[in-house]
Amino acid sequence: xxxxxxxxxxxxxxxxxxxxVLAYLFFGVxxxxxxxxxxxxxxxxxxxxxxxxxxxxxxxxxFAFITNRKYVFRADRSGGSAAKQFFGFFFAxxxxxxxxxxxxxxAVDVYGMNGTLWKLISNVIVVVLNYFFSKLLVFRKPKxxxxxxxxxxxxxxxEPVTRSVPEEADEAGAADEEAPDTEKTSE
Numbered sequence: 001x002x003x004x005x006x007x008x009x010x011x012x013x014x015x016x017x018x019x020x021v022l023a024y025l026f027f028g029v030x031x032x033x034x035x036x037x038x039x040x041x042x043x044x045x046x047x048x049x050x051x052x053x054x055x056x057x058x059x060x061x062x063f064a065f066i067t068n069r070k071y072v073f074r075a076d077r078s079g080g081s082a083a084k085q086f087f088g089f090f091f092a093x094x095x096x097x098x099x100x101x102x103x104x105x106x107a108v109d110v111y112g113m114n115g116t117l118w119k120l121i122s123n124v125i126v127v128v129l130n131y132f133f134s135k136l137l138v139f140r141k142p143k144x145x146x147x148x149x150x151x152x153x154x155x156x157x158x159e160p161v162t163r164s165v166p167e168e169a170d171e172a173g174a175a176d177e178e179a180p181d182t183e184k185t186s187e
Contacts, residue, residue: 020072024134027067028127035060036119043115053104053119057097064130065089073139085138092133096126 015022038056047055065086069075075085100122107118 031064032123075139088138
């Protein structure tokens with residue numbers, strides 16, 4: 001019973017550490033469902049493969065922006081401009097949307113394969129690429145003070161400890177001091 005409790009706690013910690021990726025995967029699956037269902041409905045309504053793919057993609061992009069901004073990257077809390085984020089999101093998704101169109105055109109129109117199956121395959125590729133574009137370009141966190149030197153608390157009574165020579169220089173210096181002894185030649 002204790003082992004089960006420990007495993008549940010470990011699972012909870014692992015889930016918390018990976019919240020963003022798990023949320024992205026969850027909403028990526030929902031976006032894929034939205035995209036695929038829209039494509040299937042539009043295809044049955046008689047739209048061409050490219051028209052159905054484009055409209056399904058557009059609906060999925062709007063759905064994905066809303067869910068990614070609010071639930072995945074929590075960018076609505078960072079105070080970032082929603083319009084600027086949407087423009088970046090739309091631009092990145094345009095690239096993967098074009099990739100989706102190319103995959104669908106080749107698979108369905110050129111090679112005559114199953115459109116729904118290839119829509120799912122194409123979406124797996126697109127979802128992975130979209131995560132990296134969203135994470136690294138669109139919803140990236142503002143730079144924090146991580147680049148600044150670390151500040152450490154030193155009690156007033158303690159005297160600061162300083163080194164005039166870095167450790168690497170000490171080791172190099174020690175090697176230099178030994179070198180003349182080994183390089184001595186007989187006179």
